[in-house]
Amino acid sequence: MISARLIAAARVSSLKSLWQRMTNTRLITAARVSSLQSLWRRFGWIGWVLVLLIAVSFPFLVDRPRFWLPNIGVKSLWLGIIAMSLVFLNRYVGLLSLAQVTIAGIASYGVGYVMVTLGLPFGVAIPAGLLVGTFAGFIIALIAARTKAIYFLMITLALGQVFFSWASQAIEVTNARRGLAPIVKPDLGFINLNEVTAFYFFALICAVICYLLCRYVAASSFGLTLQGIRDSPERMAALGYRVNRYRIAAITFAAFIASVGGVVLVFDRAQVDPDVVSLGSTLDVLVVAIIGGILSLGGVFVGAIILTMLDNFAQDFTDRYMTLTGIVFILVLLFAPTGIAGIGKQVGQAARRLRKNDFSESQSGASPEQEPEATQLTGDAITKGNQQ
């Protein structure tokens, strides 16, 4: 009966059947897009292998490794690790923390204090730095976990400045403005980290481990609980979860990731001074996270590369590198709140929305499930302040 109707409809006018054929081809393209997505889901690891291959071959691709490796490569990696801890907190806990740089700096100071002031080897210094940084994160969590959204942002910012002012004054611990130096890169015997390439690989391994760790934690039952708390703390509390304890644990975990970044940072800079934890460094990491994509753990490295490139090359044609960074930062916030990593999705959604409009003109009831996804991704990129 339906087919009879269809035939009748087709007979009404050839124009209409032409329309239907056109919309049919459109339907096929839509199907292709979604199959592309499932392809990406199934074979996305190939993309990651490609990225990793490029990262591994980076030292052998560039013309001047002595410039590129420390200034772009290693710096991007530790900036990315610190920014990744920020993104982890934002994406899975819904908290935007500006204290991640401070935590990394505390880990750096831990390494510096053990190696320079106490004169102990790096084998003690690195665990000590990680421990001190993670513990500092735990303390910050105890203070700040009761607050949410914009309050959390302000309090972590203020706590970071407390540490900055203390670090610039406490001569007996941090050597005030002059900082702790020199912090020599260790020679592990089989590999000497003083070599530029070797240190780059050390940083790369740290970054990959941190990334996998973040993914693993996010996918664990702990990570799922966190996401539940992010979406509805009241409901999770009603289910018997201790919301605050989970938040504190998550902030402490992110502090550990940031501490790894701090350890790489301190060996890269060969010294630690209050500049590491200044407001400027805090903003640097925030810019990296926003440009790279505040929802993407891997995207931060793209953001970090963009920032270090701007840092190194913008000076050739302008003195106002900070202004340039600020403008890029604002433009990203205005037009692509999901950052570089989200742009592909944003374009795809825009295209799909265009197509959907065509559908609704020609044929009703096409792909209703795509609309909510589109609004969700652009709207909730940055944790909304109004959530309670």
Place this chain on the structure above:
Amino acid sequence: MCPELNDNPQSRESGDMDQFLLVALNGFTLAALYFLVASGLTLIFGLMRVITMAHGTSYLLGGYIGYVIVRETGNWILGALGAAVLVSLLGLIIHQVLIRRFQDDQMRVALITLGVSLIGTDLMLAVFGGTATQVPIPQEYQVALDIPFVGPYPLIRIAILAIAIAVGVALTLLINMTRFGSIVRAGVDDSQMTSATGVNVRVVFASIFVLGSALAAFAGVAGGTLFPLLPGQDGTYLLFSLVVVIVGGMGSVPGAAIGAVLVGLVSQFALVYVPTYSLVLTFALMVVVLAIRPQGILGRKSAA
């Protein structure tokens, strides 16, 4: 981080009690300055539920503009008014272009204004340089006032304390007594409902934002008269006004006054008795208040 705090007049030969009073007075004049900056921030937050991280930029830019005008004309009041007007115009532009569209998205507004402050810091460094400048004190205020038990005290500090009190009273009256104030209070409680009753809430939002920027710029001229203007102070004053507002309770003008007095007194007394940890103690105050009352001293429960 905050070198201007060491710039306070200190009479060394006086006794303990005298010194105590002097430090208290210094604390109050510093509090006056903090209140001028923070009142704008708290007004904007109270109505619009957004935090402008560019508030310190308004402060420093106001100070620089005031410095230029006072240097050229020699008129301090003209400098203060000119700075307030110019910076509030800039505030209006920022509000209309960058903030208005994201009214409901606090976090994005905070980040966008943080970007604005990044640009502002860099451009001010380019235009006004890295050296310290100070707004010239008007001739007739370059005298010391003899205050009982304290001794000679700069008149300009007393004047700024008086101005801050006057501004505080005026703001309280504006919010509590006028029709505009009642619209603002209605907007604070429920901006959608207020809008439904026929009030153009957008205009109210914009005017409060302009008022907040103007207050910050005025504070910049006052602060630039008391202490030298330096690059980096935009960050410092943003942080101090954040602390003041967090301590006092977000959105409350009397709260900002209480917060400013507490922060001013703690930082000055700490500077005299435990100089190394002055800033740490100031921020510790905030941590203590947060631990006891997360919403601040006069803040509402729902805000936290």
